[in-house]
Each structure stands twice: as structure tokens, then as C-alpha cells.
Amino acid sequence: MKKTTLAIFALLFVTIAWGASFVVMKPAMVKIPVFDFLAIRFTIAAALMIAVKPQVLKAFRGPTLLYGVILGTVLGFSYVTQTIGLTLSTAAITSFITGLYVILTPILIWILFKRRPNSIVALGAVLATVGLGFITIKDASFDFGQIWTILCALGFALHIVGLGKWSPGKDVYALTVIQLVTVAALCWIGALPDGYQAPVDFEVWFAVLFTAVFATALAFFIQTWAQSIMDASRVAIILTMEVVFAALTSVAVGQEILSMQVIFGGTLMLAAMLLIEWPRRDMKPEDVIYEPMAH
Secondary structure, rough: OOOOHHHHHHHHHHHHHHHHHHHHHHOOOOOOHHHHHHHHHHHHHHHHHHOOOOHHHOOOHHHHHHHHHHHHHHHHHHHHHHHHHHHHHHHHHHHHHHHEEEEEHHHHHHHHOOOOOHHHHHHHHHEEEEHHHHEEEOOEOEEEEHHHHHHHHHHHHHHHHHHHHHHHOOOOOHHHHHHHHHHHHHHHHHHHOOOOOOOOHHHHHHHHHHHHHHHHHHHHHHHHHHHHHOOOOHHHHHHHHHHHHHHHHHHHHOOOOHHHHHHHHHHHHHHHHHHOOOOOOOOOOOOOOOOOOOO
8 A cells, every 4th residue: 555545544544533532522511620530531642642752751842842832732622611511512513623623723823923824714714703603603602612612713723823833943853742741741730630520430430531532642643643744734634524424423323413503604714714725836835724633
């Protein structure tokens, strides 16, 4: 099997793992507080990545350490708000709304760096906004529980902007591990004041281990390897399938029934993501937006 073909199948596995992670976490979050779950998840993920490459600890210094901690703080905010949003909504809807960061990223770049988005991004933003409306507005009222997930998407978008600004020339592996350690530390700070609550049963432990091993550590290994042999824009297109697998998995296990309104809104949001990520002649490497850790 050619390396490129193998990479495509490996990336599809990653999207399935990311999509399923929303479904796996949903019932578990009823039994464990958000900070407690995330603390043990990211501790395991960081420990795995350090165990695979112990020499990474030597890179925990200077700008790499500083920027890693800053980015990790933003990432921690994103994961906490995403997980709170998941407790208040369904797996499919949480996944769809999280995908808003694809549209929010070029808007943030425009605001912060005065780099005007092109017409394709503008069209994608309109499609995503309409799709978000279909998903979040029910019976003529806004579902305020979705604000948490919208904040999560904003956080992931800010994280991408920060990565684009600070990651060039840095040890990518070390930068990632520092971020995971930072997320774990912040979540332990949130979990300890009222006493840490460990996973209570197999369902919660399975969610912790699945998200730590498959949706975080292994997913990062696979994506890093795939991007070394494939064009980044092709990788981004494949990874947008995550929202599809989240919806399909949620329905398949009987966790939710998607209404036509949600399906239509989700389809518009997926179309907006694909529109922005699809390779074009005028696309530059820095225009590829997909967030490697937004799951």
C-alpha cells in the first residue's frame, strides 16, 4: 500500500476517533465533573507522549516553554467550555458548533492582523452563520446552552492564530506536549478545591482512556506523520469528516435522533468548512485552518 493511501486511511481513523469521542464522553460526563475528567484525560495523554519520547523534556525551556504555556491556557479554556457545552447539548450539535472555529479563525486574523479574508471565507461565514441558526434556534428561542460551545470554537480559533504566530521554528512535538501538560495542570487546579473525583465505573474510565489515547495522543502522532507526506490542505479536507462521524455515531448508538432542522443546519456548516479548506490555486500553506487538537 502506498504511503499516501495508508495516510488517508489513518486520517479517517482519526476522524472516526474524534467523532466518536463526543459520543463516548456524553454519558460519562453525567458521572464525573468536567475538570476532574479533563485533568485525568490530559495527564494520561501527556504522559504517553513523554513516555514515547522522553528527550522532549529537554526542550521545555525558553520561548518554546513560554508560548506552549500560553497556548495551553487557551487550549484549556477551549476544552473546558467544549465539555461543559457537551453536558448541555448533544454530541452531534456540539461537534457541529465546535467546527465554527474554521470560520472564526480568518475573522480573528482579520481583526488582529488586518489581513482581510477573501470572498470564499466570507461566503463560508454566511453559510456557517445560517447553519448555526438552524441548529441553535428552536421554537423561536435561542438555546443559551450553546454559548459554551460557541466560546469553545472561539477559543480554538484563537489557539490556531497563536500557533500560526509562534510555532514556526519551534520543536512541534515539545510545543504540543507543553500544551497538554498545561491543560492538565489547569484542570487539576479546577478539580482539587472541592476534592478530586476519580472515574467511578468502566464507562467513565473508557471515556477517559479513549479520549486520552485515541483522540489525543495517537491522533497527534498520526496527523503529524500524515502531514509529513501529504499536502496540508488535503489533510484538512479529510479531517472535516469528523463532524459527520460524530453525527453518524451518535445516531447509530441511539444517543440522539437528528431532526431535519439540525441535519440541514449541520450540512450548511460542513459545507462552509469544506468551502474554506478546499484547495485552491491562490491558497497558501498558512491558509489551511484545521485545528489538530480541537477534540
